[in-house]
Amino acid sequence: MEKTSKLGAYDANEIETRRYRWWMEQGYFKPSQGDSSYAIVMPPPNVTGILHLGHAMDMAMQDLLTRYQRMRGKRVLWMPGTDHAGIATQTRVESTMKKEEGLTRHDVGREAFIERVWAWKETYAEVIRSQIRRMGASCDWSRERFTMDPGLSAAVREVFVRLYEKGLIYRGNYIINWCPRCETALSDIEVIHEETQGSIYQIVYPLADGTGHVVIATTRPETLFGDVAVAVHPDDERYRHLIGKSLRLPLTDRVIPMIADDYVDPAFGTGAVKITPAHDPNDFEVGRRHGLPQINVMNRDGTLNAHAGAFAGQDRRAARAAILDALRAENALVELPHQLSIGHCERCSTVVEPWLSLQWFVRMEPLAKPAMDVVSSGALRFVPERFEKTYAHWLENIRDWCISRQLWWGHRIPAWHCSACGEITVSRENITVCGHCRSTEIEQDTDVLDTWFSSALWPFSTMGWPEQTEDLADFFPTQVLVTGFDIIYFWVARMVFTSLEFTGQSPFQDVLIHGLVRDAQGRKFSKSLGNGIDPMEVIERYSADALRFMLLTGAGPGQDMRFYEERVEAAQALVTKLWNASRFVMMNLDDAQTEEPDAAALKLADRYILSRLAATVSEVTLKLEAYEFAEAGKAIYEFFWNDFCDWYIELSKVSLYAEGESAADARVVTKRTLRTVLDQALRLLHPFMPFVTEEIWQTMPHDGETIMRAPWPSVRSFKQDDDAEQRMQYVMEIIRTLRTMRQELNLSPSKAIPLLIRPARKREADVCAAAAYLERLCNTSSLMIDPSIVAPDQCATGVLQDAELYVPLLGVIDLDVECARLEKERANLTFEVDRLVAKLANPSFVERAPDAVVAKEREKLVGYEKQRDQVDRELIRLRSVTE
Template sequence: MKELEKTYNPADIEDRLYQKWLDGKYFHAKVNKDKKPFTIVMPPPNITGQLHMGHALDNTMQDILIRYKRMQGYEALWQPGTDHAAIATEVKVIDKLKQEGIDKHDLGRDGFLEKCWDWKEEYGTRIVNQLHKMGSSADWDRERFTMDEGCSDAVLEVFVKLYEKGYIYKGSRIINWCPVCQTSISDAEVEHVEQEGKFWHINYPVVGEPGRFVEIATTRPETMLGDTAVAVNPEDERYKDIVGKMLELPLTGRQIPVVADAYVDQEFGTGCVKITPAHDPNDFEVGKRHNLEEIVILNDDATVNVPGPYFGMDRYEARKAIVKDLEDQGLLVKVVPHSHNVGTHDRCKTTVEPMVKQQWFVKMEEMAKPAIEALKTGELKFVPESFGKTYLHWLENIRDWCISRQLWWGHRIPAYYCQDCGEIVVAKEAPCKCPKCGGTSFVQDEDTLDTWFSSALWPFSTLGWPEKTEDLEYFYPTDVLVTGYDIIFFWVIRMVFSGLEQTGKSPFHTVLIHGLVRDSQGRKMSKSLGNGIDPLEVIDKYGADA
């Protein structure tokens, strides 16, 4: 006879019970016209490591909702899956290879991608096992991955459709460049961090008027190497007489014009603003209005590429040298301490460099309108309602979305360049013949797509879109999205405008926002800080209920 244990031991029961649920297909949802559907898509965790308590919270809330609806008699689908997380995974795999003494370029693109797929097998499996341990009642028969065949087909379909509609274009615009990861990143991936900096006040001599100067103030003296004008407000009486005159740009041997532009705030600083169109988003727009040259002064690793004494220096090394040379020439007026928000890459925390580069973009103005309307008409709602303001603020101030990334892991851009005439052909498959010159030699674009381009399609790509499947017809639109407030810009907004554009419907009617699990110091849990709690450790000790 086996004696019943005096205390409850979850370890003896949970795995056995969960396996029974799986074997019985209790979580599997089927198209059933006699029942009303209820669908939740799981925010796909990145395959960059293992889950923490934030994921445990997010999945517990979804599990409560889906089990409740199942018991109410709905055909309840909780759609699970994982995300390839392009930049985060590539960085992890590169670091792992470095420890083995291997450089990714030695492997070549195909060899490196094999290592990424190995990583996916190891960590994707680990994440699913963690979710099993938590007792998550997702439909594991339907598990998806953002780079599986079906999701990849949806990505190509959307890219080609948006390109043909004129919503995707390739052009030179200001983007956020990460000098460490050496790729462009979107506005949503830039964290603005307050840093102690300085305002350097510099005199630019007026050509032909000895002893007369225009004083500008800048937080980035090194960018003066790319200045192509100084702007003043057209209403500013102090500077009306110098509009159209030329200035000596210190340390460069170049002359630049003074232009009048309403962008300049007369009350801020000296009322004179140096214009560096290739390294500042506002200056870029001023440059377009006045047909100014765009001089890119930095290489991809943020070293100076301008011939002369600063060539090859790191941007901060060049800053010190330039400030010293200005001081030696008597052109440095003063240095004022200044706290300001600096854009940093949310992944590696490097200060981002705004830079003009040829990239692929999505035009956002038209696509944002239906997403704004969806909230205003009540087709979409947030719980709590206040997060609707965050959503609207982002959409109403949206800029074109830079979607190309200088990475190997991810969905490669389906653009092919004719080697005979340079024609760009965008298609789901490599073309056989150039429509312009008849040539047959093509090279595919090297870049991959922003991760969020594919995860924006998640609510419908996981149900078989672009095919008109039974699942899509029955389970879409989904019902509730459960997520943290930190992902509204990255993911929620992109799913909404993508769903409306491709299917004509909002991908869900409710977004349920929860807080973030933090430590005793109020910091988000993270592997790098070592302040995370692994749900599996809690489960091993106290069981999944805890």
């Protein structure tokens, strides 16, 4: 067990580096013995670069839960790892090659390019590891996983084969998101939509019989050569007589039909739209319903193909301009301004093309229903609950999932095409002969799987599935997934249905959704805005503990938070407060003193702080169980800063610095109370601020090797003492009132003053019992407590319920100043009296508010009137003295 001799100067970087290394060396992050297991799988960061503030918040939340449950006696596993991030990583490596060497992936070939990507992965995976460690993440690094590890790759193949054998994976022509620059299919999350001012084009389509024409509206005239019909709504009276007629396709010799379909919005454009099944997902469905052909007019690189006739070979943008010129020449075009939402490739910003392509798909309908049922049954819970609607909406409107990508980096699809018989063989192992005709003329599919395919298996593939491992038996299903709302569609739902399909269980019990971290103006962090903040730089300026506390207390579940550096400074102030308060406690403790105070020997201040500790333990525990980290952190902050530091530490000095043999027993009780409360406060703070709490705890007398495995404070260990809290609050109100009087009279806190207190008789014993506290914290030169005291001449008066304070002012303060202060106090009291009188005279309030609320307001009114009467008497007395 490592111990430090004392707390010296606080050096965050040195402490955090040393403590994390020690934790690792001792193996504290590995699951230990416990009554039950608790597991979290880390959402794997992409190996594309460094982590951002969103990652930092995500890590802080998971580590808080991990450390909290570890202290609750659970056998905790937090599984770390990284994601290969197919297109994102490939694009970064390609860009680097082009910039540094002037090479493309095609210049070096598939095998050599993949070797370069693996080298990139190794570099950035280590960067990511170091950043996660710098945050204090207590994940089990001995179990670190990567989505393309051999074991996980085997799981990917196993899932692909099983789904294929069940008929849930198939190959077909469908509309997908296509990036002409990356030349690959994209998932919806990889398409960024931007609002822009564009045009809508009205094009004249002549009737084939020469009796008229129809004007259609489109935003994509370059796909005109793929038109196979013009559609109108069946109830649109303008076109009903034309349904079934033929139209001549402009700039071609083709004739296409006029059809009716409910899909058409009569209010859009002219109410007549062109149907291009190969270039629009809605048109694709219309075409399938009507048995229309599919004509793809675009090549992989975004140029028009032979179907475009004279425009073939032109880039789609150039072709659009040329086609529009040709239509204008025939007086067949009207161009109108129109607001558009244009999809761009997330990686290269190229405009994405809806494109008919032969791809691999997962048939989703059979998988979606169990994923919905697991939420409706309560087996899977979203926090906050409102995100269940987001999850359900996607599953209720499910489409088959395009899982193939035209990339080189990723899990290659385990399917082999035979040129001899034309069949496809799907296999768990690499094969050399066709499974149908035994020919050796086979070639593996060149596509790779969508990154989300392997990510969907993350909760169970990381634990060894399909093998029945000990980890799978002990830690699956996991307890909670911590993630952002933006990937509920793309990741959370897919993990749920794959887990249900292959393990029969939901992958986790709870899904904790957090919001985004935004800048101080509420904007997303982005390179284009130049507002990015590196969490590692924040840690270097302050500490990991401060950044963690700020991120954990910045917003409730599901809410976005704004990043203000001032809030990090405030969190660092708490670290400093904790350090300095601990130094004070340590200086006053005897070596190896771990006993708790004797309850029978407790003084009022001791009872008060132990009661506040009990209340705080209860509140913090309840809030953490409900994932309300911000509220839990604020409760700890208020207790430690206000109750412990501002009040109890100051009150404790009465016993600590008292002289004489009779004070020895009180000193022992106070020391034990100080140690007990600090020890418990450190435990409460540890999940939020692991580094500084461990460093301090190791300096204190304690049982056990590390605070990480120290038991969480028990609500049964300390009891709330309402009597002590009420009595202490009364004493504290006296002290606050006198401090206010000092401030208003411009009397320095260091100046000792005489103090007379006239308490109500029912409060006399409480005030007398607290005399020593009042003498120290009020810095009195003399103290008199008597319910029958008469206010002396020329004194300042403080009025509170059940007491009046008198400070003789002769030779201390100008009486005119004291009269002005009392006039100000009277004005404030009059405002409160008038406000409550008006409120209680309002029938709407009196009749509608609960009786207890009305009674409380009447009680307040009586109190304010009583205080005002006391002030009036004091003003009369002072004025008579000065006259």
